[in-house]
Amino acid sequence: MRIVFMGTPDFAVPSLQKLLDAGHEIAGVFCQPDKPQGRGHKLVPPPVKVLAQEQGLPVFQPKGLRNAEAQEQLRALKPELIVVAAYGKILPLEVLELPPHGCINVHGSLLPKYRGAGPIQWSLLNGETVTGITTMRMAEGIDTGDMLLKAEIPIGENETAGELFDRLAQLGGEVLLQTLEELKAGRLNPVKQEESEATYAPMLSKELSMLDFSRRAQELHNQVRGLSPWPCAETLLQGRRLKVYRSEIVSLTGGGVPGTLLDAGDFVVQCGEGQIRLTEVQFEGSRRMPGGDFLRGKRLSAGEVLG
Numbered sequence: 001m002r003i004v005f006m007g008t009p010d011f012a013v014p015s016l017q018k019l020l021d022a023g024h025e026i027a028g029v030f031c032q033p034d035k036p037q038g039r040g041h042k043l044v045p046p047p048v049k050v051l052a053q054e055q056g057l058p059v060f061q062p063k064g065l066r067n068a069e070a071q072e073q074l075r076a077l078k079p080e081l082i083v084v085a086a087y088g089k090i091l092p093l094e095v096l097e098l099p100p101h102g103c104i105n106v107h108g109s110l111l112p113k114y115r116g117a118g119p120i121q122w123s124l125l126n127g128e129t130v131t132g133i134t135t136m137r138m139a140e141g142i143d144t145g146d147m148l149l150k151a152e153i154p155i156g157e158n159e160t161a162g163e164l165f166d167r168l169a170q171l172g173g174e175v176l177l178q179t180l181e182e183l184k185a186g187r188l189n190p191v192k193q194e195e196s197e198a199t200y201a202p203m204l205s206k207e208l209s210m211l212d213f214s215r216r217a218q219e220l221h222n223q224v225r226g227l228s229p230w231p232c233a234e235t236l237l238q239g240r241r242l243k244v245y246r247s248e249i250v251s252l253t254g255g256g257v258p259g260t261l262l263d264a265g266d267f268v269v270q271c272g273e274g275q276i277r278l279t280e281v282q283f284e285g286s287r288r289m290p291g292g293d294f295l296r297g298k299r300l301s302a303g304e305v306l307g
Helices: 010-021 047-054 068-077 119-125 161-185 217-226 291-298
Strands: 002-007 025-030 035-037 042-044 081-085 103-107 130-137 147-154 233-237 240-251 261-263 266-270 275-283 288-290
Touching (some): 002 010, 025 047, 025 068, 147 161, 217 275
Antiparallel strands (some): 261 266, 275 288
């Protein structure tokens, strides 16, 4: 089957690699344009482009798919199927209807929960214990198409969004291959999503970062996990920003003054209810390090208040 692949970030790389390893014909790869990064604002290609070029595949990077030039490029490739994984652009109806076998999307949640751009992070922010991958036939709405296959995985108690992202990316490639096998065999049974069960997972922003220690320990722990590695949870310590990349729950019960450092040798902080341990942090102007190492270097005293 002649496939056009559309994807941009690391999440999409395993899906493209699995298609290549399985011998599928990739007619072309669409991804978002290179973006400037770092102090020098050097243009950096997205991960999918890097893989595609290594494999000698034609790469297209239109700003959008609604313009005539991009659609003509796509038609010229004569795809029988379009596979999409975290492309980052909306596919207009003209594109959705182009390939005979339609467009299949690899989505990082158990639909209809967590439609949108941030399903992995929001599953952690909301304290989910199970998530997974859903493949679906794409429709005009945002992640509203009929579901094809699903695969579930448990979420680790201290797992971060970055770690879950990597696991789901690999699982996505596996479920995609299964979906194409079922499609080829004519065994796919699309299932409509139940709209009453749908939730939305918008893009993250730095406005979500600040920790409010008057909240419960479980909520703060979920915030740290869901925002790591970006935009990253943070608090204030002695008037300077302290990023928190990892945490652990010490207790879900017990009160005290929120934000209080309870032990100068162990980075345990009092929450509105319960306590959490900050296990990986980065102080403003410094490097990331274990919370215990930070305390030893900073020489804080018990009773110091964060926030």
